[in-house]
Amino acid sequence: MNYNFTEIEAKWQRLWQEKQTFRTILDGQKKKYYCLEMFPYPSGSGLHVGHLKNYVPTDAFCRFKSMQGYNVLHPMGWDAFGQPAENEAIRLGRNPRQMVPEYAATYRETLIKTGCSYDWQREINSSLPDYYKWTQWIFLLLHRKGLAYRATAPINWCPSCKTGLANEEVKDGRCWRCDAPVEKKPMPQWFFRITAYADRLLADLEKLNWSEGMKEMQRDWIGRSEGTEVDFALKDSNLIIRVFTTRPDTLFGATFMVLAPEHPLVSQITAPKRRSEVEAYIRKAQGESEIDRLNISRSKTGVFTGAYAINPVNGNKIPVWLADYVLMSYGTGAVMCVPGHDDRDFEFARKFDLPIVQVVSRDGSTYELKTAEAAEGIAVNSGVWSGLSSSAFKKAIGPWLEEKGLGRPTINYRLRDWLISRQRYWGAPIPIVHCSGCGEVAVPEAQLPVLLPDVENYQPSGTGESPLALIPEFVQTVCPKCGGAARRETDTMGGYACSSWYFLRFADVGNDKFFASRSALDYWLPVDLYTGGIEHARSHLLYARFWTKVLFDEGLLGFEEPFLTLRNQGSLLAMTPGRRPRPQDEHGENDEKIVDWIVLKHEEREQYPADQIVWRWARMSKSKGNVVTPDDMAERYGADSLRVYEMFVAPFEDNVHWSEEGIHGSHRFITRVWRWLQAALPLYRREWRDELPMEMSPAERGVRRKLHQTLRKVGAQIETFQFNTAVAAIMELLNEIYAYALPEKDSLPENLNPAIISELAETLILMMAPFAPHMGEELWQQLGGTDSVYRAPWPDFDPDQIFEKTVDVMIQVNGKIKDKISVALDCGEEDVKREAMKCEKIKHLLAGRQIVKMIFVKNKMLSIVCK
């Protein structure tokens, strides 16, 4: 029978659906395994082979776990709300309400066609009311606990998407979706107080089985910094300015002070004579994009306020300046400046001719500072503290300041509170009502969900209000508290709210009483294995951990960390046509980024001169015009071949340069497996275990040994996500099987032992099943299996078969391998030495030389050192 993958794959996809093979039911008798891939937002370009770099290996893993007897939860859903989907809808002039389900259906179809084993009864769409009702419910919980608050602050504003953005959604000063430079805009906004959990989010990383790199990224993002707050009195005033420093040991060197332009005391302290200049500076700072303000290579700017502060340790009068290199959003928005020992302060002092005083020395002497010396050392010019080491000084000055009421130890975080409100249509409405009498009032639970109204025009307004503000029927409501007229909150929640709890919903999709029942949560959660791209390191993964901790604190969950093990798949790169930039490309934007290559647009590709096209590797995406679709690959080579290739081509975590050539090898492998089994199956006997011969030929022993070695290896390597070497191991086995029993014209050579052939056939099918599921099922059925192969147990390897009776031991002379001898397994040192000395070659090499020592490693080698 020929390998007709088109027919076989369609057949099993149909049967899996009909028989609901992957339907998962809570079964307290069985051990659960919850395996989850980050749910995608469905985009119009559909899935490409790069997406499968995650889905396919994870799917093989699930099938393997299922064969191991676990009750596997493997769900899929759609991160449907939010900017990505909405931007695409706007671009196409479509309504996201219709567009998203269409796209989701396309995704689902591709996933089915590539043989992914999801329980589709648990499909989630986060933009449906039965889901976002609970997103709103959790919002209210956060609100009740004081973890959701509204504040007016200069926020990240994307002028192109016309919405506020969380810090995590700004990369290099640009919007994560459209790459437009982000502006600062003071607006009333909703925040989640994630900073209240900063310490726990940091500490609990220790418990997680995540890659060190991933944890490090989260640590950096949280950015815990221990330091001291110091109060500086203002001269001729009773005001004080509080600063944060990690180097209180350099206090004596503080020769000036800088406030952020947005610092609340600025207008009070500014001298009348300086006022116009100060106000001009503030206006200029506000008008600048983040990209400019954060540009590290830019030279320092600043303005003197005319005010002086008193250095609390030496009573010196120091000038107070404003400069935009000090951020209002970190620490106290004010810093004491020690130009001798801080690069930024040094540069500022040089530029504005401010005094530079050395207070730390490498060796205790004083010398002229050519640059800022930030390293710790020995205090100088520091009154009674001089001579102390920096660390001793730091220890001593804290209590001293505290005693005088001038300072206190403080911890600061780089992490900012999570800005959640979006001035956009396509998100879960924030369930708050503004009442002139009662203020901010939470929508009562019974009134949830606050439905997102169906509208024709949902384009962002750009006024700072969401399009919902233009819908009177939505906005006008009554205050739940006093019954008076009130206004609904019109901002919606950013999409990351939806993805911060979806993994909980999968445990109990469809529950209309609660976000998920406690029994379902207790059984399925936490997620045992979570896979996805590394790009969510500082956003989704931090948010989801935060929400989980809040729900845990509320007693709603029995665990504090949602994702025990995390694995990040590499991406797929494809050859992409591009061009050199033209001068006008840089026009209009304050683009400091070095761009030496621009992807050709679709319309450009046709007419662009071929010799001017520059091909480069780039991540697959439809906008780059370099997409390879799984549907196409599955049609030409079969889904099973595609799957094997995606796993074999490189380690799970690695990036891959896509080429179609490699898939031939995987297809050839699959076909070879099929061909051998077609020849072997006529010999198959169900009772082969009882029929294995007592006496076996070396060839028989050899192929069985390889089989059991492979079985051990494949099981261990699937477990550790080494799919590439697991597939390679089966290829090796197949090569040995072919050497043992080469199929010709659909049959095997005569005189082969049917029991051994049966063992090989049955085990090979079971081993292939996670990787090539359609073929696995088909062959299992041909073998006589009546139920799905995934209900069959993963076979145990026989440890007795694994080891050979003899092993090759290398003989080294002075560190070089000179010969090898074959000895019995576990052969002792003396015997090996005796054998080695019998070798002609070794005898020759040792002739006339003196043996200094010998090192023996059992079953491996004997190393002879001589002179």
Next chain:
RNA sequence: GCCGGAGUGGCGGAAUUGGCAGACGCAUCAGACUCAAAAUCUGACGGGGUUUAUCCUUGUGAGGGUUCGAUUCCCUCCUCCGGCACCA
């Protein structure tokens, strides 16, 4: 600038704990089959050398070190990728 990760044939990659470098695959070359091609099967495949075979030698980014022995451990440097970056 700071913090991670990685450098192995023409290519993707493999090597338990420091113990036969290059598994497996792609590409290439040769042979078998064929009228022929494809498919399939078999073999060769890092560099250099010679007495051409169970041979010698060199070789895992560069240089040094530890060791009987280093792709693996240590030091210095180079390159690439990722993250953070005026966070006081």
